[in-house]
Amino acid sequence: MALQEGDFIRLRYTGRVGENIFDTTDEENAKEEGIYNPRAEYGPVTVRLGSHHVIIGLEDELIGKDVGAEGEVDVPPEKAFGAHEEDGVRSVPVTQFREKPKRGTRIEVEGREGVVVDVIGRRAVVDFNHPLAGKTLNYSYAILEKVEDPVEQIKGLIKLFSGRTDIEISIADGVAELALPPAIAYDRRWMVWRGTLVREIFENYPDINDVVMKETVSRPATPETAPEITEIEETEESEE
Structure with missing residues (x-):
C-alpha cells in the first residue's frame, strides 16, 4: 500500500551536493567523506511523513511510494534550504569578534549564525544564509519499513x-x-x-x-x- 501523510517509516538516506556528502544515516559513508561525528547516532531514522522531519523535496518523493522502495531524487533550492538571499550577507565590524576573524569562521550575531566569507579592512563580511541555500541537492534513499x-x-x-x-x-x-x-x-x-x-x-x-x-x-x-x-x-x- 502506498505511503501517505501521517505514516511513520524507517528511512535510510544520503544527501549530496555534487559529489560531496553533507548528510547521511550511514556511518561508513560519513567516515569515508570525513564528516563522521563520534557523538552522533547513525543508522536508519524514524520519521512521520507530513511533519517535515526531512526536507520537503525528499518528503514529497517518499509520499506515494511503497515500503521497500529505493531511489534517488534531485531537490531544487525552493524545496530544500531556499534561495541564497543577498540581504542575508552583512558587514560586521571586526571589533565585535573576540579574536581576529578569518574566512570560514562561524559566528553568532543577535541570535543568528553565520560564516565569515571575507575580511575587508576593519569589517568582516558574514553570510547568514544556510550553507546549502541556493543549492540543488541529491538524495539517495531506501524505505525500510512502516512503523506501526x-x-x-x-x-x-x-x-x-x-x-x-x-x-x-x-x-x-x-x-x-x-x-x-x-x-x-x-x-x-x-x-x-x-x-x-x-x-x-x-x-x-x-x-x-x-x-x-x-x-x-x-x-x-x-x-x-x-x-x-x-x-x-x-x-x-x-x-x-
Missing part, C-alpha cells in the same frame, strides 16, 4: 530530535511516561528539543492526555570493605 507501534514511533522521534536512544517509554490509560536517565538536564540538545517532542506527541496521538517525564537517580552502591591484612611476625625458625 506508537512506542517505537515515539522512540524514533526522540532519536531524531535529540539523538538519544536510552529513554524508555510506556503508554497506558492516556499517559505516556518517559523514563529519563540521570543527569539528562545537562544534555543541551535534549533540553532544546523536548518541547517539540511533547508538542508532536499531543498532535499525533489524540488518546494521550499527559506526558510524564520521570528521572530516577539510584543510591550509589556501597563500596565493599577491603579485608584487613594482619602482619605475621617472623619466628626464629623462619629466620634460620
Whole structure:
C-alpha cells in the first residue's frame, strides 16, 4: 500500500551536493567523506511523513511510494534550504569578534549564525544564509519499513530530535511516561528539543492526555570493605 501523510517509516538516506556528502544515516559513508561525528547516532531514522522531519523535496518523493522502495531524487533550492538571499550577507565590524576573524569562521550575531566569507579592512563580511541555500541537492534513499507501534514511533522521534536512544517509554490509560536517565538536564540538545517532542506527541496521538517525564537517580552502591591484612611476625625458625 502506498505511503501517505501521517505514516511513520524507517528511512535510510544520503544527501549530496555534487559529489560531496553533507548528510547521511550511514556511518561508513560519513567516515569515508570525513564528516563522521563520534557523538552522533547513525543508522536508519524514524520519521512521520507530513511533519517535515526531512526536507520537503525528499518528503514529497517518499509520499506515494511503497515500503521497500529505493531511489534517488534531485531537490531544487525552493524545496530544500531556499534561495541564497543577498540581504542575508552583512558587514560586521571586526571589533565585535573576540579574536581576529578569518574566512570560514562561524559566528553568532543577535541570535543568528553565520560564516565569515571575507575580511575587508576593519569589517568582516558574514553570510547568514544556510550553507546549502541556493543549492540543488541529491538524495539517495531506501524505505525500510512502516512503523506501526506508537512506542517505537515515539522512540524514533526522540532519536531524531535529540539523538538519544536510552529513554524508555510506556503508554497506558492516556499517559505516556518517559523514563529519563540521570543527569539528562545537562544534555543541551535534549533540553532544546523536548518541547517539540511533547508538542508532536499531543498532535499525533489524540488518546494521550499527559506526558510524564520521570528521572530516577539510584543510591550509589556501597563500596565493599577491603579485608584487613594482619602482619605475621617472623619466628626464629623462619629466620634460620
